[in-house]
Amino acid sequence: MGSNEFFSEEELVYYSRQIVLKELGLQGQARLKDxxxxxxxxxxxxxxxxxxxxxxxxxxxxxxxxxxxxxxxxxxxxxxxxxxxxxxxxxxxxxxxxxxxxxxxxxxxxxxxxxxxxxxxxxxxxxxxxxxxxxxxxxxxxxxxxxxxxxxxxxxxxxxxxxxxxxxxxxxxxxxxxxxxxxxxxxxxxxxxxxxxxxxxxxxxxxxxxxxxxxxxxxxxxxxxxxxxxxxxxxxxxxxLAKVDNCPVCGTSPKSEPSPIRHEPVQEICGREGRRVYVFSPDDDMGLGLWALNGRLAALGYSIDVEARMGTTFSRGDVRGSVLSSGVTILEGVGDMEEAVRLHGVIHAE
Ligand SMILES: [Zn+2]
Structure with a gap:
């Protein structure tokens, strides 16, 4: 098998054990690649x-x-x-x-x-x-x-x-x-x-x-x-399973509007050892500059535990948190929702 317009020699070897499957073949492999x-x-x-x-x-x-x-x-x-x-x-x-x-x-x-x-x-x-x-x-x-x-x-x-x-x-x-x-x-x-x-x-x-x-x-x-x-x-x-005619989402004759999906910008979930975890989920990717955020966290006395390309994980005492470049923020070890919202504001310098 030589290379062709779709696959290099290396790819053909990489996928060789599934290309021989008669239900997949070279054509199926090309569809996967596309x-x-x-x-x-x-x-x-x-x-x-x-x-x-x-x-x-x-x-x-x-x-x-x-x-x-x-x-x-x-x-x-x-x-x-x-x-x-x-x-x-x-x-x-x-x-x-x-x-x-x-x-x-x-x-x-x-x-x-x-x-x-x-x-x-x-x-x-x-x-x-x-x-x-x-x-x-x-x-x-x-x-x-x-x-x-x-x-x-x-x-x-x-x-x-x-x-x-x-x-x-x-x-x-x-x-x-x-x-x-x-x-x-x-x-x-x-x-x-x-x-x-x-x-x-x-x-x-x-x-x-x-x-x-x-x-x-x-x-x-x-x-x-x-x-x-x-x-x-x-x-x-x-x-x-059968398609339901009056399904509010996909039905041809829905009886009602789809019920609103519960989305809370701040959500309280159960974390490690039953500790409260607060997750902040913005609708849009905020494209945060993590470099500035890390500087702010350090100035606030937090230690930066992981400095990644798409997020930062930090801690101080019992409080541990992560901020992703999209703006998603996870806070753990804070007292209650009010405290979490306050800390979120401080971290993001709102
Ligand atoms: Zn449906």
Whole structure:
């Protein structure tokens, strides 16, 4: 096999073991190289999903996440090592993925996905992989995908169980046809319920297999069903899904407007050892100059623990925080919401 107009000699060797797959071939590989895919969320699912998509040769990967790597992520998020702790996930992931496959383009976005920015985040993409861990941004993503006609592969895991489905706008059930109006407060978090890396690996691989089918023009296996996997007895169940005519998001005869998605510019979440964590999520990428921010933090007596390209992690006493270049700010160890808002103002010199 010699190089051709699409692939260098090196790429042909890199992908040789999948090009021989009859369902992929050189033509399928070229389709992967041409594709633009957005991986939303770089945690449990996003870590193996982006790893597999990058090494399979998806030509343009846009990776979106608002988090900073923590020690408690490493048991399942194998994109990162102990030396990534305190770094923005998108930055650590981009470095790792680029090293893994230098023949593709990685576009990191250190952002929270909100109703205000979801369309912008996925614009220009051929497909979106939903690897998020809460409902509000999933709904924002689902609505944006339905509106722009972009397929979305949904996946979710917790404890020993997980599920996945493929959403093709206009053809299949959308997320809100089968799982509308779920409040994040009602759902268990990984910090409380835990999560087994094996169930993540299974669901992530199912998502990737669906991505490849859609990108190469083959019918997805989960277009009209939700696959449910329970690691405890290793059972797989396929639950039939149908597009709902009166779905407020994708239905042909909706009974009501879609209910507003809860988006709080400041959100209180449960962090390490039950400590309160406050997350500030601006709708737009603020494009902060981190150099000036670091100077301000130092003048305020904070020590800069990680000085990355796309974010800074700092601490003083019990207080620990991170600011991403987009403006996303995570504060931990502050007393209450009021105190967090005050500190946010001081840090950003508002
Ligand atoms: Zn729907």
């Amino acid at each position: 594709a633009h895919v957005c991986v939303a969320g770089l945690g449990g699912l996003g870590s193996p999903v982006s790893t597999q998509l990058a090494s399979m040769g998806v030509g343009h990967l846009r990776i979106v996440d608002r988090d900073v790597v923590e020690m408690s992520n490493l048991q399942r998020q194998h994109l990162y090592g102990v030396d990534s702790v305190g770094y923005p996930k998108v930055e650590a992931a981009a470095t790792r993925l680029e090293r893994m496959n230098p023949y593709i383009a990685i576009e990191p976005m250190p952002l929270s996905i909100t109703p205000g920015n979801a369309e912008k985040i996925i614009s220009g993409m051929d497909l979106v992989v939903d690897c998020l861990d809460s409902m509000a941004p999933r709904y924002a993503l689902n609505r944006a995908c339905v509106k722009l006609g972009i397929p979305m592969i949904f996946g979710a895991v917790i404890s020993n169980v997980g599920n996945a489905t493929t959403i093709i706008p206009g053809e299949t059930a959308c997320l809100e046809c089968f799982q509308g109006n779920v409040d994040d407060e009602a759902l268990p978090s990984c910090a409380v319920a835990g999560v087994h890396p094996s169930v993540i690996g299974i669901l992530a691989s199912i998502q990737v297999s669906e991505v490849v089918r859609v990108l190469t023009g083959r019918p997805p296996n989960l277009a009209d069903s939700l696959i449910f996997c329970d690691l405890e007895d290793l059972s797989f169940e396929k639950i039939k």
